[in-house]
Amino acid sequence: MTRASDSSRPTDASLSGPHYSVADRLDSGYGRADEATRSSDTLLINEQSRLLEAGGRRIFKFGFGQSPFPVFAPAVESLAKHAAEKAYLPVQGLPALRDQVAKFHSDIDHTRWDAERIIVGPGSKLLLFALMKSLPEADILIPAPSWVSYAPQARMAGQRAVRLDASFETRWQVTPEQLEAHCTADPERLKVLILNAPGNPTGLSPEEDTQKRLAQVAHRHGVLVLADEIYGLLHHRGEHRAFALDYPEGTVTTSGLSKWCGAGGWRLGVMHVPAELGAELFARVLGVASETWSSVTSPIQYAAMTAYTRTPGLGAYVQRQRNVLSDIGQWCAARLNKARIRTHAPDGGFYLFPDFEVHREALAARGITTSAELTARLLEEAGVALLPGSAFGCDPSRLTVRLAYVDFDGAKLMNGEQAALEQSATTTLIQGIDAIVEWLNQEA
Known part of the structure; x- marks a missing residue:
C-alpha cells in the first residue's frame, strides 16, 4: 500500500519492502470497524438541523431530546457561588x-x-x-x-x-x-x-x-x-x-x-x-x-x-414540567392518531414513537419503504427533523420514528398555570406536528 504523492518517505536503500504511513494503517483498521464507534444518531440530527437552519431553512426540531426547560434557578445560583471551587x-x-x-x-x-x-x-x-x-x-x-x-x-x-x-x-x-x-x-x-x-x-x-x-x-x-x-x-x-x-x-x-x-x-x-x-x-x-x-x-x-x-420550590418546578409535558404529549399523540399514525400517548418524559405502518402502501408509492427514507423525506420536504426507528434498533423496514416534542419555549411555560397549548410558546411545535400530517396527506 503506497501513496505516490508522499515525498517525505525515507529513501535509504537499506529500508526494503513496502512502506506504510500512519494514515494507511488507520484506513485499513477503520475498514474493519463496526457501528459501535459511529457518532450517536441523536447528536448527528441536532447538528444537521443546525446546519440547515444556518442555511436559511425553517426546521421543526423534533430530533434531539434535550430538556426545553431552564435549569432549576437555586441550583444555578449555587453554581455561581461555587465557581471558584477547583480541587x-x-x-x-x-x-x-x-x-x-x-x-x-x-x-x-x-x-x-x-x-x-x-x-x-x-x-x-x-x-x-x-x-x-x-x-x-x-x-x-x-x-x-x-x-x-x-x-x-x-x-x-x-x-x-x-x-x-x-x-x-x-x-x-x-x-x-x-x-x-x-x-x-x-x-x-x-x-x-x-x-x-x-x-x-x-x-x-x-x-x-x-x-x-x-x-x-x-x-x-x-x-x-x-x-x-x-x-x-x-x-x-x-x-x-x-x-x-x-x-x-x-x-x-x-x-x-x-x-x-x-x-x-x-x-x-x-x-x-x-x-x-x-x-x-x-x-x-x-x-x-x-x-x-x-x-x-x-x-x-x-x-x-x-x-x-x-423543597417546595423544587416540587413546584418539577410538577410544572410534568403538567406542560403531559398537555403537549397528549395533544401530539391525539393529533397523530387522528391522521392514522398509530401513537401511544406518553407516560412520561418528552418522546413519542409514531408508527406509520397504516400508510405503507401510499408511502411506497412515493419511494419510501424504510424508516430512514421516511425521516429523510420529512426533513427534506417538510422541514421536520425526526429520527428513524432503525436508529433505536428496530427493523429498518418498520415505518417508525422517534419524535421529541421539545420544540417550544420552556422558560415561558414555567410561569403560571395556563395550559401549555394556549400559549404562543408552543406555536412552533403545533405547526411542526401539522406539517407532518399535511406532508403525509400529499398525493404521491
Whole structure:
C-alpha cells in the first residue's frame, strides 16, 4: 500500500519492502470497524438541523431530546457561588452530595439508596458504559426500540448486545416471556437487562404487573437489571415505579440532572449499586472512573447538592414540567392518531414513537419503504427533523420514528398555570406536528 504523492518517505536503500504511513494503517483498521464507534444518531440530527437552519431553512426540531426547560434557578445560583471551587474531588463523588442523593432517591422512589454505594459521574451515559465495562462476559439484553447508545456501548465494552424486539401491541415493552425464553436458552451466561422508564424513544413505562413479572423472571435466573431512570421524575402523573422496588438485590439504577433538572450540559449523573451485588463490581466501576474521568467538575457537584435538596420550590418546578409535558404529549399523540399514525400517548418524559405502518402502501408509492427514507423525506420536504426507528434498533423496514416534542419555549411555560397549548410558546411545535400530517396527506 503506497501513496505516490508522499515525498517525505525515507529513501535509504537499506529500508526494503513496502512502506506504510500512519494514515494507511488507520484506513485499513477503520475498514474493519463496526457501528459501535459511529457518532450517536441523536447528536448527528441536532447538528444537521443546525446546519440547515444556518442555511436559511425553517426546521421543526423534533430530533434531539434535550430538556426545553431552564435549569432549576437555586441550583444555578449555587453554581455561581461555587465557581471558584477547583480541587479534585473524590472519584466516587463528594460525600455530602452522595448523602443528599441517597436521601433524595430513597424518599422519591421509596427504595434504599446507600450513600456508600453511589457513584457520581459525568452524566449517566458514562456511568452506564463504566458498568458494562466492569462486568464479566455477559449478554446485554436491549429492548428494540431503545436508546441509541446502549448497543454501541455494550460492544465497545466487549460485551454481546442482544436485541429483544418489542411491538406496538406490547406498548414497545419487553415481555416477561421474552426474558424467560432468552434466559432458558443459555442459562450459564450472565444476562444484563437494560430497562429505561419512562423510555427513550417511546415515552412509555411498563405496567405495574408487567414490571413485577419481569422482576420475578430476573430473580429466578439471576439477571442483573440496569435501570436507566433518568426520566423517572418526569413521569407525567408522578407515578414512576422504580425497578428496584420490585427487585432491589439485582437492580443497578442510574439517574442524573439532565432531564428533570434541565441540566444536560452540566454532565452529572448518579449510579446506585446495591450491596447485594458485592464489593468486586463496585470496585471495578470505581477503577474505570479513576482511570478515565477522575472526578466530576467540582462546582457542578456543589451545585448538585442544591438540586438534590427537596423543597417546595423544587416540587413546584418539577410538577410544572410534568403538567406542560403531559398537555403537549397528549395533544401530539391525539393529533397523530387522528391522521392514522398509530401513537401511544406518553407516560412520561418528552418522546413519542409514531408508527406509520397504516400508510405503507401510499408511502411506497412515493419511494419510501424504510424508516430512514421516511425521516429523510420529512426533513427534506417538510422541514421536520425526526429520527428513524432503525436508529433505536428496530427493523429498518418498520415505518417508525422517534419524535421529541421539545420544540417550544420552556422558560415561558414555567410561569403560571395556563395550559401549555394556549400559549404562543408552543406555536412552533403545533405547526411542526401539522406539517407532518399535511406532508403525509400529499398525493404521491
